[in-house]
Amino acid sequence: MVDLDYQRLIDWADEWITERPRTVVLLFVVLTAVFAVGMTNISTSSGTSQFTDDSPAQTALDNVNEEFSPTFSEANGSTQLIQRGSNVLSKEELLAMLTLQQRAEEDPSLRIASTSSAAAIVAQTLDPEATTLDDQIDAIEDATPTEIDSAIGTAAENEGFTSLLSNDFNEQSASASATIGTITHDVPGGVSSSSAGTSGSSPLTGYQTRVRTMADSVDSDITVFGSGIVSDEFTNIIFDSLIIVVPAAALLILIFLIFAYRDPIDLLLGVISLVFAVVWTFGFTGLAGLPFSQMLIAVPPLLLAVGIDFGIHTINRYREERVQEYSVTKSMRTATDQLFVAFFIVTGTTVVGFAANGVSSLQPIRQFGLVAAVGIVFTFLIFGIFLPAAKVWGDHLRVRYGIPEFGLTPLGAEGSLLGRVLTVGVSAARRAPYAVLVLTLVTSVAAGGYATGVDTTFSQDDFLPPEDLPDYVEALPEPFAPGTYTVTETSNFLEDNFATTQESSVTVYAEGDLRTDSALESIQRANENPPDPVVTSGRTASTDSIITVIRDYANQSSSFAALVDRNDVDGDGVPDDNLGEVYDALLESPYRAQALNYITEDYRSTQVVYSIESDATQDEISNSGRTLANRYRLDATATGQTIVLQAVTDAIFVSAIQSLVAALIVTAIFLVVIYYIIEGRPSLGLVNLVPIVTSVALLAGSMRLFAIPLNALTATILSIAIGLGVDYSSHFVHRFVDEYHESGEEVFVALDDTVRGTGGALTGSMLTTTTGIGVLALAITPILGQFGVVVALSIFFAYLTSMLLTPSVIVVWERWT
Structure with missing residues (x-):
C-alpha cells in the first residue's frame, strides 16, 4: 500500500x-x-444543425448558400401549402387554395414576396390577364367546370404545372388527390437553406404558424409545411417528451x-x-x-x-x-x-x-x-x-x-x-x-464479433416523433397529452405522392485564385471519367459551373466567343489564359446573374454542381463527391445535404x-x-x-x-x-x-x-x-x-x-x- x-x-x-x-x-x-x-x-x-456546425461539408454548404444564388429546389423563406382531397383541381378546391393565398397576402406581418400554386396557373390559363389573386379568383368563379377542365388540359403541357400535382394526376379526368402551393416570405437577413428545418429556431416559425391558423379557416384540407414548422416541432418534442417521461x-x-x-x-x-x-x-x-x-x-x-x-x-x-x-x-x-x-x-x-x-x-x-x-x-x-x-x-x-x-x-x-x-x-x-x-x-x-454489424445512422427523423404515435400517448390526459405533430406524416406524404423534379446533386466548393491560367482547366480535367453514380455526357461529368455559363454566353455572343477562343490554347472551349479578362467580360454581360451563381465577384471561390443518378445510395453520393473534390488543384470540399448527413x-x-x-x-x-x-x-x-x-x-x-x-x-x-x-x-x-x-x-x-x-x-x-x-x-x-x-x-x-x-x-x- x-x-x-x-x-x-x-x-x-x-x-x-x-x-x-x-x-x-x-x-x-x-x-x-x-x-x-x-x-x-x-x-x-x-x-x-447542432451536429453539423463543425463539419467541413456544412461549412462549405454555408459558404455556397452565402456566396452564390440558391441552386437547390427549396427557396429561402418559403412556406408550402399542401392541399389534399378527392380532387384538388375541382372548382371549389381551386378557389380554396387561391383564397388562402389571398388572405396571406393581405396580412402585412407575413412579409409576402410572392405566392404560387397550380390553382393560379389554371386561372391564368383561363384569363392570361389575371395577374392578381383577385382576378384569378374571379376567373375561376366565372368559369364552368368544362372550361376549367379544358384549362387544366392546356396547363398540363407545362411541366411546371404537373410538378405541383401528385403522382395520380389524370389529365383526362382533370383530377389529382394533392397539390402544393408556395408562399415566399421576404425574411430580413434571409434564411439559411442549409439548416432549414433543422435548427431549434427559425425566423419562419411565426409566419408559418399564422398561415396555419388561416388554413384552418379555409374550407379545404390544407397543411402548412416548412422549416419554421419543423423547427417548432423540434423544440416542442423536448418538453412533451419530458412531461411524459419524468412523471x-x-x-x-x-x-x-x-x-x-x-x-x-x-x-x-x-x-x-x-x-x-x-x-x-x-x-x-x-x-x-x-x-x-x-x-x-x-x-x-x-x-x-x-x-x-x-x-x-x-x-x-x-x-x-x-x-x-x-x-x-x-x-x-x-x-x-x-x-x-x-x-x-x-x-x-x-x-x-x-x-x-x-x-x-x-x-x-x-x-x-x-x-x-x-x-x-x-x-x-x-x-x-x-x-x-x-x-x-x-x-x-x-x-x-x-x-x-x-x-x-x-x-x-x-x-x-x-x-x-x-x-x-x-x-x-x-x-x-x-x-x-x-x-x-x-x-x-x-x-463483440456479432456487434460489428450494428448500423450507424443520422437523420432528421431520429429527432422527430413517428408518424403514428403509440396508443398510450394518444390516450394521455392533460397536461401530459402531447401537441399535434405533422412533420413526419407530411414528409412521408410528400415523398410518397410527389415525383422529384430535381436529380440528386453534389456540389464541390472550391477556393483559390480563379484567375490562375490553370484554374478552369483543372476543373475540366477533374470532370473526366467521374465515379459511376455521377451523370455523364460521354466520358465527362454532367455539371453546372462557371464553365457552363462561359459556353452558353459564347454561343450567344460572337465577340465573347472570340475572346474565349483567343485564350483557349487547347481548343476545348475552356479558356486557359487571361481568365480575369474573361470573367470581367462575362460579369458585364446579360449573363452576369448566371455567372454569379457559380463564381464570386472577387474570383476567389466557385461552385460546381454535379448531377447524380437518382438511385445512388448516400454512401455512393458521399464517396463520389469526395473523389471529385480530391481531383481539384484548388482547395475543394464536397458538400450538399446528403454529404453533410x-x-x-x-x-x-x-x-x-x-x-x-x-x-x-x-x-x-x-x-x-x-x-x-x-x-x-x-x-x-x-x-x-x-x-x-x-x-x-x-x-x-x-x-x-x-x-x-x-x-x-x-x-x-x-x-x-x-x-x-x-x-x-x-x-x-x-x-x-x-x-x-x-x-x-x-x-x-x-x-x-x-x-x-x-x-x-x-x-x-x-x-x-x-x-x-x-x-x-x-x-x-x-x-x-x-x-x-x-x-x-x-x-x-x-x-x-x-x-x-x-x-x-x-x-x-x-x-x-
Whole structure:
C-alpha cells in the first residue's frame, strides 16, 4: 500500500458529517438555491444543425448558400401549402387554395414576396390577364367546370404545372388527390437553406404558424409545411417528451425506492438528494451558458442511476452497523469510511466514461459528455456528504423526539430470500471458477464479433416523433397529452405522392485564385471519367459551373466567343489564359446573374454542381463527391445535404469507437493506480475491469440483436456503459477487499459477506435505475426511446456480470496472487 494519507481527508469529512450535520445540510441548501437561479438561464437548442456546425461539408454548404444564388429546389423563406382531397383541381378546391393565398397576402406581418400554386396557373390559363389573386379568383368563379377542365388540359403541357400535382394526376379526368402551393416570405437577413428545418429556431416559425391558423379557416384540407414548422416541432418534442417521461420515471423510481428504503424519512432524504443533483447539474448548465438540447434529456436519468446507487449503498451500509446496535455517529463513521473510497472510485471511473465523449468531433456529444461528467461529480458530493449528514441529523432528531425507525434491516441480509439468490455467483466460483471465465470469454468474443454489424445512422427523423404515435400517448390526459405533430406524416406524404423534379446533386466548393491560367482547366480535367453514380455526357461529368455559363454566353455572343477562343490554347472551349479578362467580360454581360451563381465577384471561390443518378445510395453520393473534390488543384470540399448527413454518420461511428477506447484505457489506468494507492495491489484494478468489458460486449451485441443503431445519442452508450458498469463492480470489489481483510483472507467468507451486503444494495439500485431509465422508451422521440433501452440494458448487464462473474474472477485472482 502506498503511504498516502487519504484517510485524513475522510476523517475530516466524517467530522463535518457526524459532528456538524445541520451546518452541512444548510450549506447544501444554499448552494442548491444558487444553482436553481442558474436554471433560469437555460436556453434550448434542438434539431440536427447542432451536429453539423463543425463539419467541413456544412461549412462549405454555408459558404455556397452565402456566396452564390440558391441552386437547390427549396427557396429561402418559403412556406408550402399542401392541399389534399378527392380532387384538388375541382372548382371549389381551386378557389380554396387561391383564397388562402389571398388572405396571406393581405396580412402585412407575413412579409409576402410572392405566392404560387397550380390553382393560379389554371386561372391564368383561363384569363392570361389575371395577374392578381383577385382576378384569378374571379376567373375561376366565372368559369364552368368544362372550361376549367379544358384549362387544366392546356396547363398540363407545362411541366411546371404537373410538378405541383401528385403522382395520380389524370389529365383526362382533370383530377389529382394533392397539390402544393408556395408562399415566399421576404425574411430580413434571409434564411439559411442549409439548416432549414433543422435548427431549434427559425425566423419562419411565426409566419408559418399564422398561415396555419388561416388554413384552418379555409374550407379545404390544407397543411402548412416548412422549416419554421419543423423547427417548432423540434423544440416542442423536448418538453412533451419530458412531461411524459419524468412523471413516469418518478413513479417507478418511487416504487422501488420505497422497497429499498422502507422508511418514509429515508425515502424523503433520498428523493431530495436526487432533486439536488439534477438542480445542481442544470444550474451549472445555465450558468455556463450551455444550451439544453435533446441529448441533455438523457442526463437526468444518468444522474438518477448513479445517485440512486449511492443513496441505497449509504443507507444500507449504515443500517448494517445500526442493527448491531452501534450509535448513530459511530454507524455513519463506519459507513462513510468504507463508502467514501468506493464512491470516489465509482465517481472517477464514471466521469472518465462520460468525459470520454469529449474526443468526439461532434459538439453536442462533447457537450453531453461535459454536462454528464460534471453532474456525476455533483452527485458524489451530494450523496457522499449531504445525504449522510442529513441522515445523521434526522436520526438524532428521531431519538430526541421518539420518532420510530422503519425497515432497519439491510437488503440481502443472511437468511433472506434475496440473500440466498445473491450467492449463486459465489457457488459457481466455488465449483468451477475457470470454467466460468472460459464461458465468459467465449460469450464476450461472440457478442463483440456479432456487434460489428450494428448500423450507424443520422437523420432528421431520429429527432422527430413517428408518424403514428403509440396508443398510450394518444390516450394521455392533460397536461401530459402531447401537441399535434405533422412533420413526419407530411414528409412521408410528400415523398410518397410527389415525383422529384430535381436529380440528386453534389456540389464541390472550391477556393483559390480563379484567375490562375490553370484554374478552369483543372476543373475540366477533374470532370473526366467521374465515379459511376455521377451523370455523364460521354466520358465527362454532367455539371453546372462557371464553365457552363462561359459556353452558353459564347454561343450567344460572337465577340465573347472570340475572346474565349483567343485564350483557349487547347481548343476545348475552356479558356486557359487571361481568365480575369474573361470573367470581367462575362460579369458585364446579360449573363452576369448566371455567372454569379457559380463564381464570386472577387474570383476567389466557385461552385460546381454535379448531377447524380437518382438511385445512388448516400454512401455512393458521399464517396463520389469526395473523389471529385480530391481531383481539384484548388482547395475543394464536397458538400450538399446528403454529404453533410453522411459526414455526421461517419463521425458518430468514429466517435463511438474513440470514446470507447479512451474510456477503457483511462479507466484501466485509473483503477490500477487507485488500487495500488489504497491496497498496494494494482491487479485488483484489472479484476474490477473484467466484468465491465464483458458487459460492454453483451450490450453492443444486444444493440444489433434489437436493431438499435448507433445514432447521435446511442453512440455515447459504449463509453457510458463503462462508466455506469464500473459503478457495480467497484462497489463489489472494494467491499470484498474490506471483508477479505476482516476475515483473515478467507476468500469465500469475504465473498459471502460481500454479496449479502453490497449485493443487496446493488440489486435495489439495479431494479430502480433500469426501470427508471428504461421508461425513456416511452419518449415520443425515437432517439430517446432507444437510448433508454440501451442504458437500461447496460445497467442490467453490469449488475449481472458483477454478481455472477466477479466472484470467479476474484477466486482466480486470489489463487494466482
